[in-house]
Amino acid sequence: MTHDSEQAGRAPETSGDTVGVVFVGCGYAADFYGATMPNYPHVEVRGAFDVVRERAATFVGEYGGRVFDDFDEVLDDPDLAVVVNLTPVSQHYRVTRAALLAGKHVYSEKPLASTLPEATELVELARERGLLLSSAPSTVFSRSARTLLRAVGDGRIGRPRLVHASLDMGALAFMPYTQWRSRRGVPWPYRDEVANGCVMEHAGYQLSWLVAMLGPVVRMAAHTSLQLGGEWPEQGELAPDVCLGFLEFAGGAVCRLSIGWVAPADLSLTVIGDRGVLSVGDVWQASAPVMLRRHVRTSGKTNAYLAEPERLPFVAPPARYRYADTHDLTVGAGVADMASALLKGEQPFLSADFCLHVLDVSLRLSEGRGVMEDVPLAVPSDRMPAVFPVLTGAAAT
């Protein structure tokens, strides 16, 4: 059967209370999924396919289902309603397109595709065929995110005005990244990661929360640069390792966003409203505390105006099955939400349109789109001190 044709695959029927899923690509990230899928009894892991058969074999050995020997076998199986695309980013478009053409619903790891035209084509294809298409990250389903979003929605801080969001991972070039292994011993694919860059790998983790909370981005500017390129032993393709973005949302709130592999780790999110401030220390921890600081009345010459932080009760219990790693990413929740949507005949929260918007903004950030002005000196350069004297040890005491 040729799946790359315009032949319409028919959306598989979902019968009963469960949805059959298959994992395509069983590398490093697949362990995050496999380990957390038992949280969702309505999702049935029917098996896995990987171009490296051994990887699919270890995946099903650990997490269930059967090995599929080739991709066509996946596409031809009527019991598989959802393809979970965990291939490298360069393969996302091709694998997702083939699956949609075969009539499968698709949940893809981020990004949906490498370019906006490709992603738009996938979204249109899914829409035309009545198929669901969704994409990671799904940390917006974490109990921290849900607690934060509920607090904003309940007006606990009044109207959100300003957000400070960071996804700075620490200086990757100085970490022992060649030694990182998943639970099944799959090495962390650092070459792919640094070629894709910190923005395409990580922007979605903050953007998905921000768009869910504040609506779509309507104006933005961004600047990127490569600061630690010389620290990599292999000089392959390197994307920028610093990105600073300024976003304005439909509701009027603005955000300064920092993403990178240079600054020490900071994965925090602070939402400043006109009645208080909400913050989460680490958006990669599903159970990171959500703190509220309300406005208080003060007097005298003080710049204090916020009460002591109070920890909000979580609006949801912790997940039972978690992937014990440095982070707790709620990965299976996106697949589970899509499966629920399928059973109910609805769209998932992370709809194709939502994911396309997140990708669009991620690409704009990654390309550093925005106005960077040159700053010509207003005086001749020899009238500017070269460096502050203390830096040369010449400072008089």
Ligand SMILES: NC(=O)c1ccc[n+]([C@@H]2O[C@H](COP(=O)([O-])OP(=O)(O)OC[C@H]3O[C@@H](n4cnc5c(N)ncnc54)[C@H](O)[C@@H]3O)[C@@H](O)[C@H]2O)c1
């Ligand atoms: N590495 C991480 O920490 C991490 C975390 C979250 C999400 N992700 C995302 O998960 C996705 C996969 O990343 P990874 O780290 O698991 O990469 P990986 O390289 O470890 O795994 C990818 C797997 O896909 C297989 N593969 C390649 N082409 C294929 C094809 N056409 N059909 C079937 N299998 C194919 C490879 O053999 C490999 O086993 C990426 O989108 C990445 O952005 C990665």
